[in-house]
Structures are given as C-alpha cells and as structure tokens.
Amino acid sequence: MDWKEKYQNWLNYSELDESLKQDLQKHKDDEAKLEDAFYTSLEFGTAGMRGIIGAGTNRMNIYTVRQATEGLAMFIENQGEKLKDRGVAIAYDSRHMSKEFAVEAALTLAEHGIKAYVFEELRPTPELSFAVRHLKAAAGIMITASHNPPEYNGYKVYGADGGQLPPKEADELTTYVRSVEDILSIKAMDKEKALAEGLLKFIGKEVDKSYLEAVKTVTIDGDLTDRQGRELKIVFTPLHGTGQMLGQKALEQIGFKNVYFVEEQSKPDPDFTTVKSPNPEDPEAFELAIEKGTEVDADVLIATDPDADRLGVAVRTAKGHYEVLTGNQIAALMTEYIFKALSTKETLPKNSVMLKSIVSSNLPTAIGDKYGVKTIDVLTGFKFIAEKIKAFEADHSNVFMYGFEESYGYLIQPFVRDKDAIQALVMVAEMTAYFKEQGYSLFDTIHELYHEYGxxxxxxxxxxxxxxxxxxxxxxxxxxxxxxxxxxxxxxxxxxxxxxxxxxxxxxxxxxxxxxxxxxxxxxxxxxxxxxxxxxxxxxxxxxxxxxxxxxxxxxxxxxxxxxxxxxxxxxxx
The missing domain is CATH 3.30.310.50 (Alpha-D-phosphohexomutase, C-terminal domain)
Known part of the structure; x- marks a missing residue:
C-alpha cells in the first residue's frame, strides 16, 4: 500500500482512537504531513523505536505501541513457557502519553497470557533495568524519548539481564515486530480483566527500596561523605523528569544534606516548560540551576534528563561563574576519583576493566593506564557495555569497574545494565566532596588532569x-x-x-x-x-x-x- 491507502484505512477504521481521529482531521489538508505520517512504518531498530506522537504508521501511538509489544510477545513465546511465565517489567517517564503507552503495552502482553509488572507512577530508565533483574522478568519495556523535544515519545526493550537487547536478539525481535502488518487489528485485553486475572500488576515502593539499597554500594568512602555531607552544597534538577524522588533519596541516604532543588523543574512536566530542550548536554538547560547555584554559592550543579539515564554537571570556575562540563570531562573526573579512591583503599582488583564507547575520549584511557586498569572500547550503545559485563561474569576473566559513553551516560555498579544517572549523581557528589577536601574544585581538577596527561x-x-x-x-x-x-x-x-x-x-x-x-x-x-x-x-x-x-x-x-x-x-x- 502507498501512504494514501494507509491513510484511508485509518480514516475508515470505525474503532480508531478518538484523539488520533481528531489528529487526522486536523491535518486533512496538509498532504506533506500526512505523507510523512504514513509513508513508512515507524522504524523499530536495535534500540527500540522513537518518534513524534500522533496518528499514522510513522508515529508513536497506541497502535504502533501494540505492534512493538505484539512482536515482543511472539519473541518471548518463541523461547518457551518458562520465560513467558516470568513476565515483563514496564516503566515510563513524564512525557505525553507515557503512562497510556505503558498500560497499552501491558494489555497487549496480557492477550498472550504474559504478566506485566507496571510501575504505578513514573520511574527512571535505570530503575526499569534494575527491576527486570530484581523481579527475574523475561524482559523490560521503557516508555521514554530520553532528552528529545516534547512532541516525541519512544519504546525501548530490555532483555532478561536488564540490558538493552544485543544485536542478534534485537534483530530477531525486529523481525517479529515487522511481521505484524495489520496494526489496527492487534488485540489488547480489557484492563479490569487483566487485573482480575493477575496479568497486570502495579509495582513501586518495594522496588524503590531495593534499588536505593543497591545504590548505597556506589559510595566508595563513607567516612568522606560523613565528613563532607553537611559542608558540600549541591544544586540538583531533574529537568521536569523522573529523577527527583530517587535522586533526592539517594543523596540523603549517603549523608548529603545540603541539597538545593530547582523548584520550577522538580515536578514532572511533559512540555518541559522552563527549557528549550530537557537535555543536560545543553548548557541552556542549566540556566535556572546556575541562578540557584549563584544564590546559594553551590559547589556543583547536577542535572538529569527526563528518564534519568543521562547526567550533566556544571562546576564553579576560578572566576566564580559556572561552566557546564562535557560528558567526556565528567567521565575523566569519575575515572580519576574512582580508581584513585580504590587504589588508596587497596581494593582495586588486578584484572579491573573500564568500558567505553569507540567515540568517547581517550583521556580516561590514559588515566586508567596509570592505575593499571585496562580499557576496552565497544560500539556506541550501552547495551554493548552490558553485554561485556555479562561476559565477564560468565568467564570470570575481568572485573567491571566503570563504564561510560561521551553522551553523558555512566555506570558504576552493575546492578543496573544501562546508563544510570542516579548512580552518577551519587558519584559526582562524592568526588566533588573529595576534591573539595583536598582544596580543589572539579574545575581545578580537570585542568590538573590536562596538565598531567595532555x-x-x-x-x-x-x-x-x-x-x-x-x-x-x-x-x-x-x-x-x-x-x-x-x-x-x-x-x-x-x-x-x-x-x-x-x-x-x-x-x-x-x-x-x-x-x-x-x-x-x-x-x-x-x-x-x-x-x-x-x-x-x-x-x-x-x-x-x-x-x-x-x-x-x-x-x-x-x-x-x-x-x-x-x-x-x-x-x-x-
């Protein structure tokens, strides 16, 4: 079918979702927009799918979500009843339609007799990764478009190890998804029926508690955080996303009491009203945090993106203003602190390994070499870091110590198998406290690293x-x-x-x-x-x-x- 035939099929579908029907009517005279909405199917690739919310086969809507989930259900069924019985964990962020898409995915799974564990409220991507492992689920779904503009949403699939699917499994899943041609006819179970039959279960606080308990293991020097917990001034903003609740609790439980929040950005907002882009890579996203930091004389400013898998940092310079660090600079600082602290405590294993993407800086590699830590480069995508961690655990060849991507993604402890901005938040606070106690700011420290390594x-x-x-x-x-x-x-x-x-x-x-x-x-x-x-x-x-x-x-x-x-x-x- 060409795009016009697809459009007519949707227009003529009597049970079409009312909001999508209105969307089609709104653009009925805009042929270019209609063509873009129907000329192809929203691409389901190795990282899932992401697109503009709206009507059409090339848009994020309940029907494309059902299609992706129908493919996932077939993928799980193909692996046998044991895996099917383990169910699927589902989380979602603060974006438009996120909760609706999460429930729609659960009800599509229910039609296949696959149980879904859906978070009762929005939660970060790293907690979804943790939940898959914690619940011993067969897979996970995260509804998020990360740091994209408000009109976007997305759908990411995780395997039983808590990592995004590696290439072989991702290709197999993609084949199943693409085999589903008539996406308007996919069945989703009635919500009340799914609840009554135990195929839909809402989760939350118990998983939060277990995740936060695991986050305690990120801290290297508890004595340091005890000493500096009331001295260090931190400004934190979740940029209208999912990071506030867990981020606040994670900082509190290791002793950081002097935390200031950007109130305008602390509550979820699908329109990300106070920023042009909810992206901690963008210095403009720090404008309100800088205002707050200047007001309270903060040592460090920290921002997480809407699904709290990426983290950005702004540091005070010698001239007194704040400068936003690059993802590679944050990674270099973490590398220096983690390996230095572990070496001082004599707890750095001899076969330690750091994992990073092929497009990330070589400065952390040089730092790792100094401490005897081997660096292994992997393809872009944190699933490749997760895949390596899984291999290390299987053959005991190496010990994972730290992983990062230049795009502001970091992982310290492998109880999560994706980027984890909550872990990174704790680590940035601890390393800032350490360097402050030594008489250095993070700005001073990165320049000390340049002096030493180039x-x-x-x-x-x-x-x-x-x-x-x-x-x-x-x-x-x-x-x-x-x-x-x-x-x-x-x-x-x-x-x-x-x-x-x-x-x-x-x-x-x-x-x-x-x-x-x-x-x-x-x-x-x-x-x-x-x-x-x-x-x-x-x-x-x-x-x-x-x-x-x-x-x-x-x-x-x-x-x-x-x-x-x-x-x-x-x-x-x-």
Whole structure:
C-alpha cells in the first residue's frame, strides 16, 4: 500500500482512537504531513523505536505501541513457557502519553497470557533495568524519548539481564515486530480483566527500596561523605523528569544534606516548560540551576534528563561563574576519583576493566593506564557495555569497574545494565566532596588532569535531517565518506581508517578485521592521535560527527578542533 491507502484505512477504521481521529482531521489538508505520517512504518531498530506522537504508521501511538509489544510477545513465546511465565517489567517517564503507552503495552502482553509488572507512577530508565533483574522478568519495556523535544515519545526493550537487547536478539525481535502488518487489528485485553486475572500488576515502593539499597554500594568512602555531607552544597534538577524522588533519596541516604532543588523543574512536566530542550548536554538547560547555584554559592550543579539515564554537571570556575562540563570531562573526573579512591583503599582488583564507547575520549584511557586498569572500547550503545559485563561474569576473566559513553551516560555498579544517572549523581557528589577536601574544585581538577596527561578536547556535531529526504541525505553522506576516504583533516594526516560496517581496519597497506559487531560507523585516526568519527544516530533522524583533538596546550588543541570542524563543514552541506 502507498501512504494514501494507509491513510484511508485509518480514516475508515470505525474503532480508531478518538484523539488520533481528531489528529487526522486536523491535518486533512496538509498532504506533506500526512505523507510523512504514513509513508513508512515507524522504524523499530536495535534500540527500540522513537518518534513524534500522533496518528499514522510513522508515529508513536497506541497502535504502533501494540505492534512493538505484539512482536515482543511472539519473541518471548518463541523461547518457551518458562520465560513467558516470568513476565515483563514496564516503566515510563513524564512525557505525553507515557503512562497510556505503558498500560497499552501491558494489555497487549496480557492477550498472550504474559504478566506485566507496571510501575504505578513514573520511574527512571535505570530503575526499569534494575527491576527486570530484581523481579527475574523475561524482559523490560521503557516508555521514554530520553532528552528529545516534547512532541516525541519512544519504546525501548530490555532483555532478561536488564540490558538493552544485543544485536542478534534485537534483530530477531525486529523481525517479529515487522511481521505484524495489520496494526489496527492487534488485540489488547480489557484492563479490569487483566487485573482480575493477575496479568497486570502495579509495582513501586518495594522496588524503590531495593534499588536505593543497591545504590548505597556506589559510595566508595563513607567516612568522606560523613565528613563532607553537611559542608558540600549541591544544586540538583531533574529537568521536569523522573529523577527527583530517587535522586533526592539517594543523596540523603549517603549523608548529603545540603541539597538545593530547582523548584520550577522538580515536578514532572511533559512540555518541559522552563527549557528549550530537557537535555543536560545543553548548557541552556542549566540556566535556572546556575541562578540557584549563584544564590546559594553551590559547589556543583547536577542535572538529569527526563528518564534519568543521562547526567550533566556544571562546576564553579576560578572566576566564580559556572561552566557546564562535557560528558567526556565528567567521565575523566569519575575515572580519576574512582580508581584513585580504590587504589588508596587497596581494593582495586588486578584484572579491573573500564568500558567505553569507540567515540568517547581517550583521556580516561590514559588515566586508567596509570592505575593499571585496562580499557576496552565497544560500539556506541550501552547495551554493548552490558553485554561485556555479562561476559565477564560468565568467564570470570575481568572485573567491571566503570563504564561510560561521551553522551553523558555512566555506570558504576552493575546492578543496573544501562546508563544510570542516579548512580552518577551519587558519584559526582562524592568526588566533588573529595576534591573539595583536598582544596580543589572539579574545575581545578580537570585542568590538573590536562596538565598531567595532555589537553584533550572533544566535540559532537549533530545534524538533524527529518523525513524521507533526510534519510536519503544521511545515506549519501555515509556513502561519500565510505567511498572516498579523506587523506587528512585540517592539516593532519589520516593514518588509520576503521569501517565498523565492513569490520575492517586499514593502517597504511595493512588491513585487519575489527572484532566487534557490524555497525554503520567510520572512524579516522590522525597522525597526532586525534580522531574523527561519523555515524547516523540509531534512534533519531540525525547524523553525528565526533571530533577529538589532543595536544600539549589548550590553545593548540582549540586551534586543531576549529580546523577539524571547518574541514567537516566544507565536506558536508549542513
């Protein structure tokens, strides 16, 4: 069917949800919008799906949620009754339609006789990951669009280990989801019937209690937090999302009493009224936190995104104002503190491993080397970190100590198998207290690390390309880079090219195989150890360019970064 036929099918469906019917009527004269809503099915990829809320096969609505859940039900059923009996944990964030989508997913599972454990109120993504393991569930569903604008929502699937599905299982699930063609005919059980038959159970406080008990293990030096708990001044904002309740309790239980909240952002708000984007990567998201920090003379400002899996930090500079750190800078500070504290206590295992993505900074690698911690690079996506943790536990080859991605995602203890901003919140508070006691701010400390290891500077250029034309443009850009390997960026020679899609690494005349799953990523290493990478986003209509420069001075590294960015912009029209 072409998009017009699909549109007519929805328009003629007598039982169409009333709000979606109104959405179709609203756009009945806007052919471009209708085409975009129906020209394709909302892509269900390795990270689930994400899209604009509304009517259409290319939108987030109860029917596309049912389709995804119908595929998940078939995926679970294919693995046998034992797995089916374990049920599915479901959580949701503060976005429009999140609770409705969560319940709709549960009632679709109920039609297959699969029990759903649904949180009674909004909860963070990391607690969903924890709940899957805690309840020994077969799978998990998180309804969230992370830090995207208010008009978006999304659907992420987790495996029985609490991690997002690895490639093989994700591909199998995707096949099931795509096999469901008539999405308007998918059945969802009546809610009262599902409750009566025990196929729908609401959960909350008991899981919260267990999760918070596990969060206590993140703390390395309890004596330090006791000493500094009333001295350190923290400003915390959940940016209208899910982080407030657990974040507040997590800080309180380890002794941090001097915590100030950005009241305007402490309550859930699906429109994220006070920010342009609820993204802790964006310095503008810290505007109210900076006002509060200035008022109370805070040592550190911390923000979590709507589903509380990502965390951003702003620190006070020598001049007294606040500066928002990059995800790589936060990771470097955590790396230094965690390994230093464990080494001081003589509790750092000899076979310790840090895991990070291939597009993250090499500064933490250098820090890890100093403390004898091996760094392993994995593909972008925290599921690859979770997969490695699972392998370490199976063969006892290594001990996971810390994992991160440059995109503001961190994991300290593996009772969660995804990014965990609540764990990171606790760790940022503890490390700030440690460096403060030593007479340093976090701003001082990152510059001390540059002095010791060299200056590192990273930047991500993210270009949004919506619709059919955007998809085609992204594919063209990747094909151009793949077919015409640049010989230099700026004035610095490319010495190594890695194509993770073909799993090949080219260094001069030598070709090697990359021992990682295939992924549509290109990475170029330069003669001075700087690097450039390019990849389409797995969850959004974006193409991303990752730039990393290193040099002996801040001035030199800034000049390199400017040259790299100018080079990228000369190659790509955006």
């Amino acid at each position: 200056h590192y500077k990273e930047k991500t250029i993210s270009v949004k390309m919506d619709g059919m034309e955007g998809t085609e443009k992204i594919n063209e850009i990747m094909q151009t880079f793949r077919s015409k390997t640049p010989d230099k960026f700026g004035d610095i020679q490319v010495v190594k090219m890695e194509d993770f899609k073909t799993q090949t690494r080219q260094t001069g005349d030598t070709t090697e195989t990359i021992d990682l799953p295939p992924a549509n990523v290109l990475k170029y290493t330069l003669a001075d150890s700087s690097w450039i990478a390019v990849r389409p986003s797995g969850t959004e209509p974006k193409i991303k360019f990752y730039l990393s420069a290193c040099d002996d001075s801040g001035v030199a590294v800034t000049e390199k970064m400017e040259a790299f960015e100018e080079d990228i912009r000369s190659r790509v029209d955006f």
